[in-house]
Amino acid sequence: MNIRLTEKTKIKIQDADDIYGVMQRILLREQKVDRGREHFWTISLDNANKILNIELVSMGSFKATIVEPMEVFSIPLQKRAVKLILVHNHPSGTLKPSEADKDITDHMIQVGRIMKVPVLEHLIITESTCYSFAATGLLKELEASTKYVPxxxxxxxxxxxxxxxxxxxxxxxxxxxxxxxxxxxxxxxxxxxxxxxxxxxxxxxxx
Known part of the structure; x- marks a missing residue:
């Protein structure tokens, strides 16, 4: 589902705080019952790191959501994105990435390399704070993984x-x-x- 953006939302992304500022507002627009379920979004960027599109890829249960590469990259490719940011929420309020979170990120990094749309960041968000895969070094660690490399x-x-x-x-x-x-x-x-x-x-x- 495409997230309707205003001109103020189509900002240039410089760090995790910029991403969270946008995504927190989007999360809080959801009804309370839906904020209790995991969402997975993609943020498509142009060459200047300006937001082209934000897409809700899937919405799952209170502790998991299903994410497939085809669904993640479909809209960004249509929007001619050259970079991609992944975002999902943890309704529990905890920010520690699960093994499934790491595995999904690993997989999407490798698909992004093949598609020439690199994954720059994966952000886990709650209603009040966030966790950055890039800022903590976890993204770089997963970039070195060969699990999903053909x-x-x-x-x-x-x-x-x-x-x-x-x-x-x-x-x-x-x-x-x-x-x-x-x-x-x-x-x-x-x-x-x-x-x-x-x-x-x-x-x-x-x-």
Whole structure:
């Protein structure tokens, strides 16, 4: 659902306080019964970090809401957004991100990279305060995650890093590191062989 914006709302975002100033007003416009349910919004930004659109992607129960990449990126792509901010509320009043919150953010960061619409921030809000993934360093930590990175992208990254070093040994080590990650993610051995070029014997020895 598109959130109706005034000209005063279409501000340039500089930090979490700017985001919270807008989103707190939007949350408080909801009826009390709905403020007791989790909402998940996207904020689409242009090159100058000015708000193009705010979309309510989903509304769930008092402790969870379902979020899928297609729903998150659909409207921002239509609005020609070049950057994205994620926002959801915690009706309980607690600000600590759950493991599900981290997982969703991790997933959306990787989808954003593929779509070339980077996720700049994820804000958890209540009626009186907020938690910033960016300001606390959690966003940067999740950006380094490879959980949702496709195997072909891992291959590209490792090969590039190895080639930048200009060493054949670096290429071999990069392939081994990729194989280790794919093993942790329980990829089939045939797929690991295909993407790394390593033998089954070498892959089985990796820990």
């Amino acid at each position: 195997a072909f992208e891992l291959k590209r990254r490792f090969e590039k890093a190895a080639l930048d070093k200009g060493k054949e040994e670096g290429v071999k080590q990069g392939k081994k590191e990729m194989a280790k990650i794919m093993k942790v993610n329980r990829e089939p051995i045939e797929k690991i062989i295909e993407y790394t070029g390593l033998t089954k014997v070498v892959i089985n020895k990796l820990k």
